[in-house]
Amino acid sequence: MTDDVTSRRAFLAAATALAATPLATERVTAQSGASMNVLAEVAGSEHWTSKRADGQNVRLFLWRKTLRAPASQPRRGTILFVHGSSVSATPVFDLQIPGKPEASTMDWFARLGYDTWCVDCEGYGRSDKSRPVNADVSCGADDVAAASEYIMKQNGGRNLLLYGASSGALRAGLFAQRHPDRVERLALDALVWTGEGSPTLAERKKRLAEYRASNRRPIDRVFVHSIFTRDHPGTSDLTVVDAFADAVLVLDTSVPTGTYIDTSANLPVVDPTRITVPTLVMRGQWDGIASFQDVANFFAKLPNPDKQFIVMPGIAHTSTRSKNWALVYHLLDAYFSQPAPVYVG
Numbered sequence: 001m002t003d004d005v006t007s008r009r010a011f012l013a014a015a016t017a018l019a020a021t022p023l024a025t026e027r028v029t030a031q032s033g034a035s036m037n038v039l040a041e042v043a044g045s046e047h048w049t050s051k052r053a054d055g056q057n058v059r060l061f062l063w064r065k066t067l068r069a070p071a072s073q074p075r076r077g078t079i080l081f082v083h084g085s086s087v088s089a090t091p092v093f094d095l096q097i098p099g100k101p102e103a104s105t106m107d108w109f110a111r112l113g114y115d116t117w118c119v120d121c122e123g124y125g126r127s128d129k130s131r132p133v134n135a136d137v138s139c140g141a142d143d144v145a146a147a148s149e150y151i152m153k154q155n156g157g158r159n160l161l162l163y164g165a166s167s168g169a170l171r172a173g174l175f176a177q178r179h180p181d182r183v184e185r186l187a188l189d190a191l192v193w194t195g196e197g198s199p200t201l202a203e204r205k206k207r208l209a210e211y212r213a214s215n216r217r218p219i220d221r222v223f224v225h226s227i228f229t230r231d232h233p234g235t236s237d238l239t240v241v242d243a244f245a246d247a248v249l250v251l252d253t254s255v256p257t258g259t260y261i262d263t264s265a266n267l268p269v270v271d272p273t274r275i276t277v278p279t280l281v282m283r284g285q286w287d288g289i290a291s292f293q294d295v296a297n298f299f300a301k302l303p304n305p306d307k308q309f310i311v312m313p314g315i316a317h318t319s320t321r322s323k324n325w326a327l328v329y330h331l332l333d334a335y336f337s338q339p340a341p342v343y344v345g
Helices: 001-019 024-033 089-093 105-111 138-155 167-178 199-205 208-212 221-229 240-253 259-267 294-300 325-336
Strands: 042-053 056-065 078-082 114-121 161-164 183-189 214-219 255-256 278-285 307-312
Touching: 024 259, 042 105, 042 138, 056 089, 056 105, 056 138, 078 089, 078 105, 078 167, 089 114, 089 240, 105 114, 105 325, 114 138, 138 161, 138 167, 138 259, 161 167, 161 208, 167 183, 167 259, 183 214, 183 325, 208 259, 221 240, 240 278, 278 325, 294 307, 307 325
Parallel strands: 078 114, 078 161, 161 183, 183 278, 278 307
Antiparallel strands: 042 056, 056 114, 214 255
């Protein structure tokens, strides 16, 4: 009995000492939210492809993150992440903050066993900015098509798991509408359909003439912060937002106006009845871009019965940068790794 108590005390003392080290704490925290090793090494590589538009080749930047692991490591599919109106891809999906492994969505999902990619749409980040266009939603869907073609050549032709947020959801949705044969599963986050009942879009419409007058609009640190505070202050950690703003402004101090014009004046730009792939619709509780009813009406019209509509509590418009990021990652991983139905009737 004495030996058993002594052994137990020794084990607890060792565990306490191990948990006191920064790396061990990081590992335990990560594993409590998802079954993966947060210390596993992830490799990044840049890629380039192009699309043909107006008789010229438009160069597009792609970024890939994969897990460096033995061949026995299970692979759970290829994810393409699609960014929104006001920021390029890598600050959104591969933000690096020491001590916060969750800041990089791509790293997190790479450690879960996914092959992860993102693309800068035309006019953003490292991609071509030379054409005199405002890079609207349709233009962005063309970018996703070019990226998908390139990625599928790298992964042996396997269909993509596609995630789009905000106007990235519109780009991803329109791409899936045009190319359902390339999509395994689709996740649409912070989506807007008709814009009915949206307080944020009501304010945006007041500046429509300004957006139409120029192909680009300026962004600064105050604007980036407003993305996280305009709907419901407190949903995001502002120290993370500061690091995010740093990463955004290194790449862009202005962005295209096309998606703002589309969401102010041209909705709907996606037809849910023509999205035939399995689809997850994700809406933050306090998202000011789209009302619950607008998104629910969109969801009801999706024809594929393999679909889900989830309201994420405590989240506004930007889910992956929210304090409730672990919920978002769980929902996305669960849907992307969900087995296909055996019987469909």
